[in-house]
Every structure is written in structure tokens, then in C-alpha cells.
Amino acid sequence: MMNPNTLLAIPLLPLAAAVLAGLFGRWIGRTGAHVVTILAVGAAFVLSASVASGLLSGETAPYNGAVYTWLVSDGIRMEVGFLVDQLSVLMMCVVTFVSLCVHIYTIGYMHEDPGYQRFFSYISLFTFAMLMLVMSNNFMQLFFGWEAVGVVSYLLIGFWYTRPSAIFANMKAFLVNRVGDFGFVLGIAGVVYFTGSLDYRDAFAAGPEIAAAKIALTSGTSVSAITLVCICLFIGAMGKSAQVPLHVWLPDSMEGPTPISALIHAATMVTAGIFMVARLSPLFELSETALTFILVIGATTALFMGFLGVINNDIKRVVAYSTLSQLGYMTVALGVSAYGAAIFHLMTHAFFKALLFLAAGSVIIGMHHEQDMRKMGGLAKVMPITAVTCWIGALALIGTPLFSGFYSKDFIIEAVAESHRAGAGYAYFCVLAGVFITALYTFRMVFMTFHGAPRWGQGAVAAHAHDDSAHDDHSHDHDHGHGHGGTPHESPWVVTLPLILLAIPSVLIGAYTVGPVLFGGYFGDAIRVLPANDVLGELSHHFHDPFSFALEAVGHPPFWLALAGVVSAWFVFLRNPQIADAFAARLASLRRVLEQKYYFDWFNEHVIAAGTRALGRGFWKFGDQTVIDGAIVNGSARVVGALAARMRLLQTGFLYSYAFWMVIGLAVLLGWFLVRG
Numbered sequence: 001m002m003n004p005n006t007l008l009a010i011p012l013l014p015l016a017a018a019v020l021a022g023l024f025g026r027w028i029g030r031t032g033a034h035v036v037t038i039l040a041v042g043a044a045f046v047l048s049a050s051v052a053s054g055l056l057s058g059e060t061a062p063y064n065g066a067v068y069t070w071l072v073s074d075g076i077r078m079e080v081g082f083l084v085d086q087l088s089v090l091m092m093c094v095v096t097f098v099s100l101c102v103h104i105y106t107i108g109y110m111h112e113d114p115g116y117q118r119f120f121s122y123i124s125l126f127t128f129a130m131l132m133l134v135m136s137n138n139f140m141q142l143f144f145g146w147e148a149v150g151v152v153s154y155l156l157i158g159f160w161y162t163r164p165s166a167i168f169a170n171m172k173a174f175l176v177n178r179v180g181d182f183g184f185v186l187g188i189a190g191v192v193y194f195t196g197s198l199d200y201r202d203a204f205a206a207g208p209e210i211a212a213a214k215i216a217l218t219s220g221t222s223v224s225a226i227t228l229v230c231i232c233l234f235i236g237a238m239g240k241s242a243q244v245p246l247h248v249w250l251p252d253s254m255e256g257p258t259p260i261s262a263l264i265h266a267a268t269m270v271t272a273g274i275f276m277v278a279r280l281s282p283l284f285e286l287s288e289t290a291l292t293f294i295l296v297i298g299a300t301t302a303l304f305m306g307f308l309g310v311i312n313n314d315i316k317r318v319v320a321y322s323t324l325s326q327l328g329y330m331t332v333a334l335g336v337s338a339y340g341a342a343i344f345h346l347m348t349h350a351f352f353k354a355l356l357f358l359a360a361g362s363v364i365i366g367m368h369h370e371q372d373m374r375k376m377g378g379l380a381k382v383m384p385i386t387a388v389t390c391w392i393g394a395l396a397l398i399g400t401p402l403f404s405g406f407y408s409k410d411f412i413i414e415a416v417a418e419s420h421r422a423g424a425g426y427a428y429f430c431v432l433a434g435v436f437i438t439a440l441y442t443f444r445m446v447f448m449t450f451h452g453a454p455r456w457g458q459g460a461v462a463a464h465a466h467d468d469s470a471h472d473d474h475s476h477d478h479d480h481g482h483g484h485g486g487t488p489h490e491s492p493w494v495v496t497l498p499l500i501l502l503a504i505p506s507v508l509i510g511a512y513t514v515g516p517v518l519f520g521g522y523f524g525d526a527i528r529v530l531p532a533n534d535v536l537g538e539l540s541h542h543f544h545d546p547f548s549f550a551l552e553a554v555g556h557p558p559f560w561l562a563l564a565g566v567v568s569a570w571f572v573f574l575r576n577p578q579i580a581d582a583f584a585a586r587l588a589s590l591r592r593v594l595e596q597k598y599y600f601d602w603f604n605e606h607v608i609a610a611g612t613r614a615l616g617r618g619f620w621k622f623g624d625q626t627v628i629d630g631a632i633v634n635g636s637a638r639v640v641g642a643l644a645a646r647m648r649l650l651q652t653g654f655l656y657s658y659a660f661w662m663v664i665g666l667a668v669l670l671g672w673f674l675v676r677g
Helices: 004-023 025-057 086-109 116-135 139-157 164-195 200-205 207-212 225-240 249-255 258-267 269-279 288-311 315-335 339-366 384-397 404-418 424-450 493-519 535-542 546-555 557-575 577-586 588-595 597-648 655-676
Strands: 063-073 076-084 214-216 222-224
Touching (some): 004 025, 004 063, 004 076, 004 086, 004 116, 025 086, 076 086, 076 139, 086 258, 086 493, 139 249, 139 269, 164 207, 200 207, 214 225, 225 269, 249 315, 258 269, 258 315, 269 339, 288 315, 288 424, 315 424, 339 384, 384 404, 384 424, 404 535, 404 546, 404 557, 557 577, 577 588
Antiparallel strands (some): 063 076
């Protein structure tokens, strides 16, 4: 049996390191801050790998138990507990390995930033929060981890808090996630209402009972309880995993330093929603309506967010829109009950997307703070390690046969083709078209950055000198002492080593794990799929080995669509850039829509935010000033004042007046006695 103390050490080591670096950073110094956090996260990775090894070898059984009871209220136990099974250990290993690479990379990237110790404290704290989320065995701890990663992401996105754009971005991320989290809380409340428990086991056992129940919306209409609960839970995932329309925060989050983009917005935080739906598969499987809703939202995100990457010129934002699109692919897999394929793509995507973000950061370092791809070109000659590793990440992203992304992405597409769920036809079109779009914007970035004629001469690369008017969307990282101006150069080894470490699994891990993870029963009871929905089970009949599947891919549409995307990017953006300019001029209206990001930001700012402000002004002007201050407070004072003014007329100050009124009063009193007598 697993040792609970070992499991407890995995999240607590990064937490302890975060406290040391954050509260005692002045005393332990910059070196002490990165040493203690890297050792803690490295130890957490080693422990996670050992737990995974014991579990997969059969030496230990999955662990599901409480380690601490916080409180008991009305029979509901609120506990810190761990559920460590095949799904959990996969996430634990991915989170700790990517976090370790990012910690090492940060030494080079942030080495002259004045907030060096604070940054290491934040990323170590984030690792703790994510581990608590993926290891939880109850909804309370899940929600704690869920909110904790949101809070730390707020701190990290706004790390350079003197920049107004960073403060705007972290507040935007925080508020958009609060919208999703409101639905998430309602979903958890629904589970507690029907089960009287926060424990996963109780919720899964009560699934059929919840599925049979109805919730009245009005006196004449009701909705399936399981559908309402699952949609509310998924709304939480829409916020965290940036699905349309709650996706607007993720591109702006590029205002944070590049290591944050790799850690939070490629490998961990944004995949929390995907993990949550897979973990709660016993509930989601009971609602066809909820799964259809998930399928359509994911397909829309996968295709339409990819379009935005084609017109963007900021290297980090292109990768950010790629993340949005790939999260859509994972969500599509959830929608067709291919939970295993979603988690598999989550794992492979974590490696190659973190690689691409860190490669983008390496380019930014080498280019002395420049992020506009139109001011790059020809960097492969001066930054060979960055160029090669970026090529590997790009090939994995577009689904090149034998690379890791090929297996995870192709099986999602195959699963959608196999599904008969409502919306599957629309989703299949979106994920197929998304293959071409992904290859187009990915290799547009690669060719514009690393190939062609250099465009960084004649003072184009000067520190902190940017042609902001040339940016469609910009968020510039700080140059942390890597020089100012001059010729681009390769990054130091603390930057390139993580690139190499991430490039290895980006190539190999897909082929080595696709068989056992998707078709070998790896997840066991961690993921439950109804027999009628088991699309991966159907695909298993056609899978023999990874190399045969890679050869067969030549006859599949995704291969040719990806190839067409690469060739189009080469022909249009590298060989004949005037064609791109001609298309942009001819399709000016479409380009305007894409540059405005489908007007989601405009709608949020001018309709939702403006409407909320107008409502607030209305409450202030009418409710506060007119009703409370005007009518109740000042109005009552005016009434009393007016009454007092009338009463004051009786107070003349003359003795004969008072004597007159006394006589009148005595006469009235005598008259009253006479009437009664």
C-alpha cells in the first residue's frame, strides 16, 4: 500500500520551498531561492515517478483516503485526502517534470530581475496548488486547488505590476475565471445536495440516482439533474481551460514572463478543466446533453481560435492561440467520451507546448527583447539549438507521424469520426480543418522567425525600442540583462538545457505510450465509459503498433492537411510574402474581424462591463443618492424640520399669548368634562 506520508511530501515540498523563497528570500539570496525551489520540485518529481512506478508495476494499489479532517458540518466531512491512481500519477509526473524544466529555465531568463526570489516562490507555490488539485479525492480539495492555481496565476500574470497592461491582464484573468468558477460552485453544490457528501466515491455511487432526478426551473418545466450539474461543472472548466466564450483571458496572460506562459498556460493550469471532466467521467457519462454541449464548445474553440494565430505577429501570442486551439481538441475528445485520448493529448501537449513557449522566450532573449516576428528572420544560423528544438516542438504540434503529438491528435480525430453523438459531424469538420490551420500558423511562425533573410539589422533590435503601431497585439517581456541591441545570439545553457529536455519527450513519448495508455487499459477504473460510448474501444481493433499506425497515416486526411499547411506557410510567408499582403488587402473585412478577436473583447468591454457600470451608476444615482440619501435620510430630516418650523409658530415669547392659549385650553377641558357629565 502507498505510504500516505510520501504522498503528503509530494505537494508539501514545493509549498515549503515557496515559503522559504518568498518570506526568507532576502536572507537566503538569489542562489538560495532557486536552489531550494529546484531541489523541492525535483524531489517531488522523483517521488511522483517512484509512486507511478510502484503503481504501474503492480507493487502498490491505488490509494484513496483522507489524511486530515478539517471539519464536519451537518454530517458533511471536509477533508484533505488523496486519490492516487493511474490518472493522478500521470498528471503528477507531467506537472512536476514541466515545472522542474521551467524552474531551471527561469535561472537564465530572470537572472537580473529584481523580483527573482519572489518569482521562484510563486512558481513553486503554483506547483503545490496544481498537485493538490490533481491528487484530490473530494470536491472540497479539488476546489481548493482550483482556486489556488487561479490566485497564483493572478500573481504571476501581473508579476511586473508596474506595467498597466500586466495589471489589466491579471485582473481580466481573475474576473473571467470567477465567472466560470460560479458555475463550478453550483455544480459542486448540486452534487452535495443529492449525495450529502463531498467525496468522489459517494458522488459516483449516487450517479444513477442523480440521473433519475429532475430539477424544476419553473412551475411547468424541469431539467435533468445530472445534465444541470454536469454543465455547471463544465462551465468551471470553460473558465480554467479557456473555452469559448470564456477564453478571452488566456492571450492577454502573455503579459507575464515567458516561464509563466510555459508553466501555467501550456502544461498545467489550463489543463485543470480537462483533468476535472476526465476525473468526473462517471457523472458526465450519464448525460448525453452535457457531452454534446462539451463537444460543440470544444470544436468551436479548436477551429476558430486557430484562425487568430494566422494573423498575429507576436511570437508568444501565436503560441498562446495554439494553446487555445489544442485545448479545444482535448475538449472535443471529452465530448465524444474519449477521455483517455483527451488526457493522452494533455500529456503530449504539455511537453511540446512548454517547449514552444520556452523556445519563444529563448528567441526573445536572443533578440534583446523583441517579440515581433516581422523583425526576425534567419535566426537558425545564430540560434541553432533554439531553432532545432523549436522545429521539434512545431512538428509535434502539427501531428507529424512518429512525433508525440501525432498519436494523441490523430486518435482524437479518429474518435470523433467514430462517434455518433449529436454534434459529432460539426466537430469532425472543425478538427480536420484545424489540422490545416495549425500547420499554417505554426510554420508561419517558424519560417518568419528562423528562416529567410534577416530582418533584425539596421537598429531594428534595440532594447525597449518597439514599433508598437506595427503590432496587432503586443505584450513584451523584459530584457533581463542579456545585452542591449546588437546581433542576436544563442541563449545560455540554463535556457537551452530545458529546451533539450523537453524536446526528447516531444519526439518519443507518444510512440512509447500510445498503446498502453489508449488501448492497454492503463486508466483502469480511474476513467469510466459506458459501453455504448466507448469509441476508443472501437478504434483499438484497428491499432496494432505505433509504427504501423504512423505508416497508415499517409492515407489519412490529417496527414495531407498538415502537409498542405506547411507547404502553404512556406510558399506564402517565406517565398512570396507579397501574396500574404495581397490576401490581407483583399480580405480586409475578415482580417478586421480576426484582429478584433471576433469582437469578444469589444462585447465584454462595451456591453457587459459598460452595462454593469451603468447598472452600478443607476443604483448609485437612484438607489443611493435619490432613495437612501434623498428620500430616507435627507427626506426624513426635511419632514422633521418642516414640522418643527410649524410648531415654532406657537412659541411667540409673549406672556399674554401663553395666557390666552391657557384660557382656551382650560375652556376646552371644561367643555369636555361638561359633555361627559
